[in-house]
Amino acid sequence: MAALQKSIDKRNALINATIELVNNDGFHATPMSKIAKMACVSPATIYLYFENKQDLVNKTYIEVKTSYTAYAFATYNETMSVEEGFEVIWKRIAEFKLKESANAMFLAQCDNTPMIDEESRQEGIKHLQPLLDLWARGKKEGIIKPLSDYMLYAYSINPLSFLMITQIRGSVKMDKEELEQAYQAAWSSIKVCE
Amino acid sequence: MAALQKSIDKRNALINATIELVNNDGFHATPMSKIAKMACVSPATIYLYFENKQDLVNKTYIEVKTSYTAYAFATYNETMSVEEGFEVIWKRIAEFKLKESANAMFLAQCDNTPMIDEESRQEGIKHLQPLLDLWARGKKEGIIKPLSDYMLYAYSINPLSFLMITQIRGSVKMDKEELEQAYQAAWSSIKVCE
């Protein structure tokens, strides 16, 4: 009973303020006082909802990542063919970046800086299970080349850059040989020209 | 004479320390004192080489971006066909991300956060002129679809994600209609499957 009297609206206001301010100024350049002001709350109140600043941004990350994957997988289901599955997910990701651009920008910042705890990154990855399953199915069916799963995490961030990416922050690693192989595969599959 | 007695080695040490520390901790979480220590220099000495912290990171960005574009265009020349030009540049960018991964990671952070001044971003873009020219040539020859130049900046960061990207920090903008058109074009040109 006790813990749940805290207002969900206030929590949401804090999360939204965090997204907007971090997008504009970056994590370390947004003071708690500013987040509080934008959420119409006292600085001290933040600590009733979150342990500290790091916890606030971690939780915000997980929340946005969760909504991202929910959006990405909304029109997908497991009975689809591998090709159709990737196509459907691709289109939803594009739509998310188009329609939820503030959220997308926030994720881009989180995914390219050291601002999120490794633990929370891992937590975010967990929501990608449907994509991992699709990937595995594609490999089983011989439709997808036998590349590292590392590529898949890159795909989940950006379905095209996954062919190009070299760095993903955190513990997901790929060795240079795999990367080189991937680059070669990648070139043959793109066309910048008609 | 005066200004040039300052050691270029010391300046380089400061730039390199900035790259490494910002990669690990982020811009605002790397104190000047730490940069100084890693460069084996007094904090006060940094201010003989750079105006302030912002100037240090701006200059570092421009330096890395310059080396990036130099690398990307090293094997390209204007007598090549449009197709060959893009292929050659693509391969060099891949190589850069592979071999200069610390520099690539630093750029990714700069390109996805508000840590660099708008003015310095623009300065970085200037080095992309050869790519802009190639792009224009491709459109003139009718080889490249009539898409926004905005796409090209995305390409220069990541030749594949340019088909997917929605956000580039700074003043380069693309309207939603253009983006949507681009996404549709993009899907038909990629294959995640063999």
Next chain:
DNA sequence: TAAAAAAGAATGAACGTTCATTTTCTATAT
């Protein structure tokens, strides 16, 4: 020896977090 370069200590502002207090809510007794 004089001027530039470098150093380390000092300064003042900004920030995350906590503390002491007030306000709001809710459950019960009248």
Next chain:
DNA sequence: ATATAGAAAATGAACGTTCATTCTTTTTTA
């Protein structure tokens, strides 16, 4: 229905620390 007591929630001010930058002094250079 209303009043009230106790607890939870919220607050604003205060604390202690950290950090960018500057100041004064020392070292290096030519």
